[in-house]
Amino acid sequence: MTTLPKSTGRKLGLVIDLDICVGCHACAVACKEWNDGGSGGPLSDLAAYGADPTGVWFNRIHSYEVDGAGSGGCGGGSSGQTVYFPKSCMHCETAECVTVCPTGASYKREEDGIVLVDAETCIGCKLCSWACPYGAREYDQVDRVMKKCTLCVDRIYNDALPEIERVPACVSTCPVGARHFGDLGDPDSAVSALVEDRKGYGLMPEAGYGPVNRYLPPRARRDREQAAAVTLPADLCDDLSPDNRLLKWVDRLFSR
Amino acid sequence: MHPAYSVIFFTVASGAGLGLQVLLAALLLAGHVSPVSPVILTGLGLAFVLISGGLLSSTFHLGHPERAWRALSQWRSSWLSREGVLAIVAVGSLALLIGSAFIAPLEALRPLGIWGSLLLPLPTIAATAMIYASLKPIPAWRNGWVVPSYLVLALMSGALWLGAITAPFSGILPGQVVFALVSLVAGAVVKLGYWRRVDRPEAAMRATGLGPAGTVRPFDPPHTQPNYLQREMGYRIARKHAGKLRRVAFVAAFVVPLALTLLSIVLPHWPAAGAAMLAAAIATFGLIVERWLFFAEARHVVMQYYEGE
Ligand code: SF4
Numbered sequence: 001m002t003t004l005p006k007s008t009g010r011k012l013g014l015v016i017d018l019d020i021c022v023g024c025h026a027c028a029v030a031c032k033e034w035n036d037g038g039s040g041g042p043l044s045d046l047a048a049y050g051a052d053p054t055g056v057w058f059n060r061i062h063s064y065e066v067d068g069a070g071s072g073g074c075g076g077g078s079s080g081q082t083v084y085f086p087k088s089c090m091h092c093e094t095a096e097c098v099t100v101c102p103t104g105a106s107y108k109r110e111e112d113g114i115v116l117v118d119a120e121t122c123i124g125c126k127l128c129s130w131a132c133p134y135g136a137r138e139y140d141q142v143d144r145v146m147k148k149c150t151l152c153v154d155r156i157y158n159d160a161l162p163e164i165e166r167v168p169a170c171v172s173t174c175p176v177g178a179r180h181f182g183d184l185g186d187p188d189s190a191v192s193a194l195v196e197d198r199k200g201y202g203l204m205p206e207a208g209y210g211p212v213n214r215y216l217p218p219r220a221r222r223d224r225e226q227a228a229a230v231t232l233p234a235d236l237c238d239d240l241s242p243d244n245r246l247l248k249w250v251d252r253l254f255s256r
Numbered sequence: 257m258h259p260a261y262s263v264i265f266f267t268v269a270s271g272a273g274l275g276l277q278v279l280l281a282a283l284l285l286a287g288h289v290s291p292v293s294p295v296i297l298t299g300l301g302l303a304f305v306l307i308s309g310g311l312l313s314s315t316f317h318l319g320h321p322e323r324a325w326r327a328l329s330q331w332r333s334s335w336l337s338r339e340g341v342l343a344i345v346a347v348g349s350l351a352l353l354i355g356s357a358f359i360a361p362l363e364a365l366r367p368l369g370i371w372g373s374l375l376l377p378l379p380t381i382a383a384t385a386m387i388y389a390s391l392k393p394i395p396a397w398r399n400g401w402v403v404p405s406y407l408v409l410a411l412m413s414g415a416l417w418l419g420a421i422t423a424p425f426s427g428i429l430p431g432q433v434v435f436a437l438v439s440l441v442a443g444a445v446v447k448l449g450y451w452r453r454v455d456r457p458e459a460a461m462r463a464t465g466l467g468p469a470g471t472v473r474p475f476d477p478p479h480t481q482p483n484y485l486q487r488e489m490g491y492r493i494a495r496k497h498a499g500k501l502r503r504v505a506f507v508a509a510f511v512v513p514l515a516l517t518l519l520s521i522v523l524p525h526w527p528a529a530g531a532a533m534l535a536a537a538i539a540t541f542g543l544i545v546e547r548w549l550f551f552a553e554a555r556h557v558v559m560q561y562y563e564g565e
């Protein structure tokens with residue numbers, strides 16, 4: 001049924017710490033590895049070793065350059081910051097990817113809020129991927145159905161695994177602990193406390209989807225003001241400037 | 257958004273067919289023509305081909321066309337599902353209307369076919385439009401112009417095809433000409449309104465929420481090659497091409513058919529029939545370009561993650 005549950009018992013989701021993510025893509029790889037063999041898989045790849053490889057990944061790590069105000073160094077360059085930005089399904093409360101689905105293949109679970117697709121019923125109309133503002137749905141060209149993050153539903157309730165591993169694969173693999181998993185509907189949970197403490201936010205609230213996942217913003221950089229204040233000695237800047245004769249000569253040499 | 261030919265063909269063809277179906281039903285109710293006359297049967301046949309051809313083509317872009325029947329189940333929440341159900345009932349009443357001309361026992365059911373053909377096509381077209389108009393991540397579609405555009409353009413192309421069919425037989429009725437002219441002007445107005453609306457800058461949704469810290473620029477893509485999302489939503493037409501195509505669409509869909517319809521009033525029988533047919537064909541071409549633009553010009557918010565905010 002593609003009508004959404006009025007409320008869900010729990011709101012399971014991820015909390016992603018943008019301050020400490022190092023952009024190593026380990027979570028994306030662990031996700032691919034687990035889900036390729038798990039209930040959400042297989043996740044097909046096309047031309048994996050060819051010139052134009054493409055495939056299904058539930059988790060993708062963007063990276064952004066965020067320009068801060070202020071300037072430092074030669075020529076007044078800005079003190080920018082690189083932010084690694086992992087993105088996967090937000091398991092939205094008002095998941096319109098579900099309500100647009102004509103077949104009932106997409107559904108949101110009443111017990112924990114996880115949004116899933118039944119690969120046996122999906123007709124591959126792709127409308128749900130149009131309805132998702134976060135780009136969390138990926139079409140499998142081999143199976144010709146829609147696939148998406150399952151929040152590792154086949155891990156988190158899996159009695160066959162040691163308890164410490166009953167978290168999504170991305171969370172258990174992150175080498176810096178930038179990913180947390182828990183019930184964001186419970187104000188007393190560890191993840192809720194973390195969100196409270198670090199002013200975690202949901203993406204694109206204007207879309208009105210009520211994303212459950214939270215992002216912890218990068219902390220203000222301690223060195224930012226210092227960097228802005230530093231003015232390099234004029235002769236060093238001259239050495240680095242493109243008018244420098246030595247550099248011009250090197251440039252000409254290598255342009256030959 | 258990537259303009260998929262199957263969907264463009266589907267919306268243009270089924271729109272024209274459904275528009276034609278409504279007008280034929282209205283003509284029958286007005287009692288001007290017999291339901292078994294060749295002109296009506298030709299019209300009904302053309303409407304049937306257009307609608308069912310369109311529906312068939314819409315299943316081509318499905319991953320699993322053999323499961324298409326499942327799409328009829330979620331009408332409580334999904335406009336796509338509602339459209340499917342409505343389209344099938346609309347085609348059903350059209351088939352009944354055609355069948356009643358040939359199969360004697362069905363004759364008693366003809367009024368059902370006529371009323372169904374009058375009442376069902378417009379809600380079907382509106383449901384198609386709502387599939388697009390309900391998508392929040394695509395601001396160009398989420399506005400009040402989409403549903404009226406689809407309705408008016410369907411009636412307009414239906415009226416032109418009706419003219420093309422009646423002209424060689426009995427000539428076009430004055431009422432028909434008036435309707436065609438009014439719908440052409442209305443079509444031009446809603447399309448211009450739509451274009452004005454989508455050209456207006458939107459209060460953009462900010463993808464990353466990192467905005468307060470400064471300008472956000474993509475630094476390193478998450479994958480080396482374009483993925484499904486970029487292929488499906490990343491289609492982007494250059495502004496200058498879009499402007500040119502808008503002019504082509506406008507002239508072909510509205511200006512030329514309007515001139516030809518006016519011309520058909522003063523021309524003798526056969527040249528008038530030729531003008532009416534040409535008007536329908538050129539308008540259909542114009543609507544294909546218009547529909548192509550409807551997709552190609554629409555931008556999905558998810559592309560901000562790839563292209564910056
Ligand atoms: S992130 Fe996208 S796919 Fe996931 S629940 Fe929200 S709308 Fe649906």
Ligand code: SF4
Nearest residue numbers: 101122123125126128
């Ligand atoms: S692609 Fe599948 S899951 Fe998505 S809306 Fe269509 S039928 Fe539903």
